[in-house]
Amino acid sequence: xxxTSKTYIGADVAxxxxxxxxxxxxxxxxxxxxxxxxxRTLPRPAHVICExxxxxxxxxxxxxxxxxxxxxxxxxxxxxxxxxxxxxxxKTDPVDAEHLRLFGEERKPKPTTxxxxxxxxxxxxxxxxxxxxxxxxxxxxxxxxxxxRARRLFEQLIKRLKKELAKVEKHLSDWLEKADETTQxxxxxxxxxxxxxxxxxxxxxxxxxxxxxxxxxxxxxxAGLAPMADQSGKKxxxxxxxxxxxxxxxxxxxxAVVAARWNEELQAYDRKLKEAKKPAKQRxxxxxxxxxTYVNAMLRxxxx
Numbered sequence: 001x002x003x004t005s006k007t008y009i010g011a012d013v014a015x016x017x018x019x020x021x022x023x024x025x026x027x028x029x030x031x032x033x034x035x036x037x038x039x040r041t042l043p044r045p046a047h048v049i050c051e052x053x054x055x056x057x058x059x060x061x062x063x064x065x066x067x068x069x070x071x072x073x074x075x076x077x078x079x080x081x082x083x084x085x086x087x088x089x090x091k092t093d094p095v096d097a098e099h100l101r102l103f104g105e106e107r108k109p110k111p112t113t114x115x116x117x118x119x120x121x122x123x124x125x126x127x128x129x130x131x132x133x134x135x136x137x138x139x140x141x142x143x144x145x146x147x148x149r150a151r152r153l154f155e156q157l158i159k160r161l162k163k164e165l166a167k168v169e170k171h172l173s174d175w176l177e178k179a180d181e182t183t184q185x186x187x188x189x190x191x192x193x194x195x196x197x198x199x200x201x202x203x204x205x206x207x208x209x210x211x212x213x214x215x216x217x218x219x220x221x222x223a224g225l226a227p228m229a230d231q232s233g234k235k236x237x238x239x240x241x242x243x244x245x246x247x248x249x250x251x252x253x254x255x256a257v258v259a260a261r262w263n264e265e266l267q268a269y270d271r272k273l274k275e276a277k278k279p280a281k282q283r284x285x286x287x288x289x290x291x292x293t294y295v296n297a298m299l300r301x302x303x304x
Contacts, residue, residue, distance in 0.1 A: 122202070
């Protein structure tokens with residue numbers, strides 16, 4: 001190996017520890033100081049590969065950013081499919097770390113762009129808002145099945161949750177006011193598409209910051225809104241969506257419902273789908289795909 005060869009390091013992240021493969025195998029405490037100390041021992045240039053693990057990989061991302069070591073964060077399904085393609089069925093932290101290293105050597109993925117503290121705050125606020133909104137929706141459904149007295153208690157709970165939701169949305173509004181001009185322009189541009197409001201645009205900015213940097217096929221695939229072929233021999237099954245970022249689809253689906261009613265162009269598209277006897281869920285998913293395509297194209301256009 002010459003001096004310019006990149007060394008790929010697999011890192012399997014758990015809540016308490018991170019298992020490293022490669023020339024410096026070790027199980028390190030999942031804290032920034034401990035990880036920084038270990039990362040400094042890696043041969044340079046190094047490139048760390050891990051998979052997304054809830055929020056547990058964020059500590060590793062911070063440590064890599066501080067030590068200026070590139071990090072690629074993989075979709076867990078992608079990492080697992082790669083391991084199975086090598087006939088690896090058992091699952092332990094050291095084994096997973098080794099397969100992450102092999103993935104890096106074989107695929108040579110691009111580093112994941114690290115989030116700034118402000119960007120992480122935006123994502124956190126969006127996740128909290130989603131959790132509260134889902135709680136409200138669930139409690140409303142349960143409320144219909146209860147006695148009058150229990151229903152009143154649930155209504156009080158829903159009322160409190162709505163107040164918390166309003167607080168989070170105020171924090172999101174404040175975040176946008178303090179954002180840089182580029183981010184404010186991106187959010188405003190998304191709202192020019194009828195059906196997408198400021199809150200939805202902020203969530204798209206948090207969940208899919210790659211918008212505007214991808215072509216339409218890449219964007220649709222990343223969001224899980226690209227219809228996938230299902231053909232083999234004489235079999236030609238209907239295309240269907242799969243994979244991708246579910247949180248992006250959860251943002252775009254209600255936008256699609258609004259757009260089908262108020263966006264003139266998408267009203268016509270919805271009528272066409274109705275005439276083709278497409279069910280409502282399939283129609284709104286197709287409209288969500290259109291919305292994503294519009295937003296991605298608008299963000300790619302040079303300003304001015």
